[in-house]
Amino acid sequence: MILFSIVVALVGLALTVGGIDLLRLGGSVYYVLAGLLLLVNAWLGFKRHAWTRPLYALFLIATMGWALWESGYDWWALAARLGLFMLLAIPLLLSKVADQGGRKVLFPVWAVLGVVTLGSLLANPHDLSGQMDTRVVSETPKQGNVPDDSWYAYGRTNMGQRYSPLEQITPDNVGQLEEAWRYQTGDKKGPQDVTETTYEATPLKVGDTLFLCTPHNWLVALDADDGSLRWQYDAKVPAESQRQHQTCRGVSYLPPQSGKAPAVETLDIGAETQAPVQCDAQLFMPTSDARLVAVDPTTGALCANFADHGELDLTHNMPFKQAGYYYSTSPPIVANGVVVVAGSVNDNYAKNSPSGVIRAYDVKTGDLVWNWDSGRPDETAPIGPDEVYTTSSPNSWSVASADEELGLVYFPMGNRTPDQLGWYRSANEEKYASSVVALSLKTGQVAWVHQFVHHDLWDMDSPAQPVLVDLDTDEGKQPALVVPTKQGDVYVLNRETGKAIFPVTEQPAPQGTVAQDHASPTQPISALTFRPPTMQERDMWGATVLDQMLCRIQFKSLRYEGQYTPPSEQGTIVYPGNFGVFNWGSVAVDPKRQVMFGMPLYLAFTQQLVKNDGSDLGPTNQGEHGLNSNEGAPYAVDMKPLLSPMGVPCQQPPWGYVAGVDLKTGETVYKHKNGTIRDISPLPLPIKMGVPGIGGPIITAGGVVFMSAAVDDYMRAYDLSTGEQLWQSRLPAGGQATPMTYLNSQGEQMVVQVAGGHGSIGTKIGDYVIAYKLKK
Template sequence: MRNPVRLFTSFVVILCFSLPACAWEHWGGDRGGSRFSPLAQITPLNVDRLVRAWEFRTGDLDSRAGEVMRRTKFQATPLFVEDSLIFCSPFNEVIALDPGSGVQKWRHDPKISTDQRPANRYNCRGVAYWVDARAAENAACRARIFMATNDARVIALDARTGMRCADFSGNGEIKIDTGIPLEWPGEFQITSAPVIARDIVIVGSAISDNRKVEAPPGTVRAFDARTGRPRWVFDPLLHDGITAGHANVWAPMSADEEKGLVLLPTSSPSPDFWGGKRPGNNDYANSVVALRAETGERVWSFQTVHHDVWDYDLPAQPTLARIETGDGPRDVVIQPTKQGFVFVLDRDTGKPIWRVEERAVPQGGAEGEQLSPTQPFPTHVPALLPQQISSDDVFGLVPFWDREACRAQVASARNDGLYTPPSTQGTVVFPMTGGGVNWGGAAFDPVHQILYANTTRAIHIVKLLPRAAVADGFNPPPGHDFGRQQGAPFAMTRTVALSPLGLLCNKPPWGEMVAVDLKAGRILWRSRVGTTEDRAPLGIALPFGTPLVSGVAITAGGLVFTGAMDAYLRAFDAQSGRELWQGRLPVPGVANPMTYMWKGEQYVAIGAGGHSESGTTIGDSVVAFRLARPGEAPSLMSRTIDRPGGRFTSGAIAAGLVVLLMVIAVWRWRRRRARGM
C-alpha cells in the first residue's frame, strides 16, 4: 500500500501549479498563521542543492543616514500574490518583485518622517492582501494591499500597480486617532500587518512601554476594506476602577473567515512592572480574545497571565489549527508565550482543550502592589524551555572571572522562580521579557500534527527605583533600559544578564527550535539554532544558538526553515531536527521565511536586514534560494551540514579553547597594565 502522506503531498503539489491556495497570501502563510506550505519539491534528500536565486536590496542602506538605519528592524515577510512578491521596508515602502528574478515591478513610498524616533524602531513586519469579490475582474484596486505604518496610517494600494486606492477613505489612507495626545510622534506606531476578515481591515498598535501609568489606550480598530469607513473599535482593557492604558495588540492577529472571528493576542497594561493603580486581573489584557470580525463583539477571552507585572504579554500570532485530541478532531487556537507555555484553546468557546491549573506563585510585591495569588499553568503540553535558574547554574568561559560575575548578578537579585515580582532589590526574570516564543510565532504541520517554534533563553534583571531616587535628568547605568513609569511610585531599569565578555549569563543554548506532538503532549526534539560566527572574534562559530525572536516556515517536503542572529538561512529535517543546510545571507535574517512555487520551481525567501536592538549588522536585502538547475554549479554561499549536531563537535571544542586562551591572555594583560607592569 502506498504511503498516504506522500499521496497527499504529491496531489497538493500538482494543484499548487494552478491554485492560489498554495500561495503565501498572508503574513503567517494563511489567515490562521500555520506557516505551513504544501510544497514538497525541496526535500531533505535534495536540500543540499539549494543555491541563491537572487538578492534584492531596497536601497535604504545607501539612501538613509547611518543613525536612522541604526534605528531599524527588518522583520518583513513577503507575500506571494498577483504573480509578485510584495513586502514592506522598515520605512513602510511597499515593494513588489518578480518572483523568479527579484527585479522590482513597482514601489510605493508613503514618505514617513525619519525624525519621529519610533519607540519600537522603524519596523514593518508585513502587508495584507484582499480581493474585492464584488468588483469587475480588471477593475482598479480589485486586488488590494493594506499596510499600517510607523506614523499611524492605514494605506490601501492596488496590488498590481502600487497605486493608491482613491475610494478607500478618499485618498487611499486613514490617519489613526491615537485617543490622547502623545509625548512625541513615535510613542504610538503600528508595526504588524493588518488582518482582514469578512471584508473588514483590522489593525492593532505598538506603544512605548513604561513611560507612564495613564498611557494611550490599546484600541483595536476596524475599517471597511472597500471604503475605509470605520466599523468598530475594541479596547482590550476594562477600565472600571483602574488607571492604566495599553493592553494593545502589537503582535500579528489571526482570522477565521468561516467562523467570522478575529483572534487578538493582547499585551500587558501600563506600566509593565508596577500595577498598584490597576488592581485585579486586568481582564482581556494578556489574553487571547476572539471578536466578531464584522461587529467587534467579544465572543470569548482566555487570560494567560493575571495582573501582569513581568511584561509577559502575548507577542505571538495565535495559530489556528484542526487537531486530533484523542476525542475527535477539534478546531483550536494555539497560543505560545514568552514564558515558554503553549495554551491550546477551543476555537468556539475559548476553553482549554487540556486542563490548565491555577497554581500559587511568589508573593510580596513592591509597596502598593496587589499581585494575583495564582497564575495559569498548562498541564498537557510541557513548557518549551526552563523557567527557573539559580546562581549556581550560570555560564562563563572563565570560571573565576566571567562566570563569577554572572553568579554575582543572579545571586544579588530576588529569585523565587517564575513570577517572582519586581523589587527594589532587583529581580531575576527568567525567561526574560523577550524570551520564549516571540513575534515570529509557532508553526503547525496539519498532516503530521506537529507544532514547531523558535525559543529564546536569557535572563533579565529588573529593578524598581523609588520615585525620590529618580531625578529629572536621571541616566541609567550603561546597558540598562529605563522606564520612568510616571504616575507610579517606582521607575524601573531592566538589563540582560551578561558576562564581562558580553556573553549571556545563562548556559547555552540561547536559541533553540522545538518540535512538539500536541496530541501526546510530548516534545519530540530540540535543535540549537545559530552560532557566534558573526559576533565572535575571528568569526569563531561556537554552537551556542542565538536569540530567536523570529519564526519558522515548514513544508510538506519535510523541512523547517529559519533565520537567526547570525547571517544564515537554515533548513532542518522536520522529523529528526537535524540541521541539513545553511545558506549565507548578507546580514542576519531576523524575519520569518516563506516559500512559493514559480514556473515549476520552489523558492524559499527571507528578509535579511538585521536587528538594531540586538546589535547585528544592518542591511536592506531580501534573498531567495531555489534548487540548482541542470549544469548550474553549487553556490559558494551555501553549505551542507553533514552530520547530526551540525558542523561542530571537535571543531567547536577547539574553537572554544582558542577563545578561552584569548580571553585569559587579555585578562592577564589588563591585570599587568592595572598594576603598572
C-alpha cells in the same frame, strides 16, 4: 616561573576578594578557597619551591571535581570553570626550574584533565533526540483560501500556520538549493534611527509578484521570477526619536472581486508619485507614524476609495497623542469585509499613553465598523467624534489570526503600560491583559478570553500569532488554537469556546511587591510547556572563571525566587526574560501531520524599579531596554539582559533550540541546539552553541522546515521529522525575519528570506531580499 607567579597572584587576589563578597551573599565557598590556594601557589612560585607544581596539580584536580559536581559533563560549563586555570599551567610546565619531579606530577594531571574536558565536546547533555510521527492524518485540512503556489498573508493565510502545500523541495534534495536572485531595497538603518530599527518583513506572493514592506515603510513590488523591481511606494515616514520600534513585519492583501490576481505593472520609479486611483484589489500597510495606507497592487498608487485618499489616521479618538508613542508594526487582518487594526503602545514611557484599542474598518471605504477597547470591552459600537478611548489600555502589537467560517478574529494581548506597576489597572484591563481574546468579526464583541499571566508585572505580553489547526483528540476532531507565550507555555485551546484542549493548571507564585501593588498567588501553566527549570547559582556562566564569579555575585545580589518573582527596588531576575521563550516569530504547524516546529529561547533579564521622585534619572526612554521613565508614575524601570562584564549572558548555554511537537499527543519529540557563535564571538568560529534569535519557521509539505532567525547570519533547512539541520546558506546580513515559499512562473519552488538585521540584538544591518531554488 616569575610570570606564572605574577598572573596567578593577580587571579588569586581577584578570586579571594570576589569570593568573600559572594560568600557574604550566601554563595559558593569555592572562589575564596581557590583564591587563597592560588595566592599560596604564587608565593611558592616566587620562591621557586618544589611544591609549586604539585600544589597546582592538586588545585586542578580539586577544581575539576568541583566543576563536574556542579555542572556535569558539559563542555561549556567545564570550559568556563577550567579554561583559565589550564592555560595558566602552560608557563609552569615550560618553566626551567630544578624540580623535575614536580613537572612529572603536573603534566599528567594537566594532560588528563585536558583530554577529559575536550572529551565533553562529544557529550550533548541538553539534546533530546526523537523521530516525529509525520504520517499524514488529515488529507484535506483547513489551510485558508489561498492558491497552493502563493502566500497571501503574513502566515500564508489568516490561519497563521506558516505551512505551504508545496513539496518540490524534500530532505533528499534540499542540499541542492542555491541562490536564484537577490534584491537590495536601499532602505537601511540611518544615524538618526532608533536602536530597534529592524527588518522583520515576510513577503506576500500574489500572482507573479512579491509584495513586502521595509523598516521605513516603503512598499515594494518585485517580479517573483527574478526579483526585479516593478514599483515602489514610499509612505514618507518622518524620523521620531521617541519610537521604540522602527519596523514593518508585513502587508495585508484584499483580493479583487473577480478573485483573479492583479496584473502588476512595471513603472518608472523616478516618475512623479501617482494620483490616487479607485482600487479593486488592495494592499494594506501600517506605518510607524500611525497611519494605515491602502495601495493599488497594480501600480502602487494610493486607493482613492479608502479613507482620506488612501490614508487613515490611526490616532483618531486617542486620549493622548505623544509623537512616537503609538504605531502599528504588524500587518492587519483582512477578513469578512473588514480590515482589523491593532497597535503598539510604547512600554514604560508614560503612565498616560495612547489606548490599545483594536478597530475594524470597512475594507473599501475605511469607515469605522467597530472598536474594541479592553478598558470598555462591551462598548464596541463606533465611537463618537468627540469621545476618546481608554488611556493606556492593553494593546495587541503582534499578528492576529482569523477564522472566517466561525466569524472570529484572535488577538494576542499585551499589558497596560507601565508594565511593572499593576495598581493602575481596572478590572477589565486585568481580565484581558496578557491573554488571547476572540472577537466577533461582525461586531467586535468578545466571544471568549483566555489569560496566560495573572496581574502581569513582567512584560509577559502574548507576543506570537495564534495558529489555527484542526486536531484529532480523544474527544474527536477539535478546532484548535495554538498560542506560544514568552514564559514558554504553548496553550492549545478550542478556538470556538476558548477551553483548553491540553490541561492548564495553576501553580503557586512568589509574593512580595512594592507597597502599592500585589502579586497573584498563582500563575497558570500549560501541559505543553518549554519553561526552563528555576535557575540556581551553579547555572551562572562566563567566558572565564572570573566573570562567572561576577555573574554569581549578580545572581545572589538580585531578588530571585523563581519564575514570576515580583519587580523590586533591589532588582529582580526575570527568567525567562521579556525577550521570551517564544516571540513574534511564533511557531509553524503542519495541518496534515498535526505537528509543530518552534524555536524556544532562554535568556534571563533583570528589572529594577527606580524611584521617580523628580531627581535627575539621567538618559531615559531610549528603547525597550534600559531606563524608561514611566512619566507620571512613582517608579521608573530599568530593564536589561543579565550579562557578564564581558557582555555574554550570565546563564549557562545553550540559549537557543529548535524543537518539534506532536500536537496529537502534546509530546515534545526532539529539541536540538540551534545556531553558532560565528557572528557573536571575537573569532569567527562556527561552533554550534545554541544561540538566541528572533524570527520564525515555515513548514513545507515536502517535510522541510526553513528558518534563519538565529544571531549568526545563516538561512537553514531542517528535517521536520527529526529536527536535524540539512542545509545552510550564508546571509549577507542578519536574517531576523520569517521566510516564505512559492512557485515561480516556471513551476519551480522558491524560498525567500529577508536579511536586514535587528538593531537591538546587534546583527549585521542590510537591505536584502534573497531567493533560493533547486539547481537545475
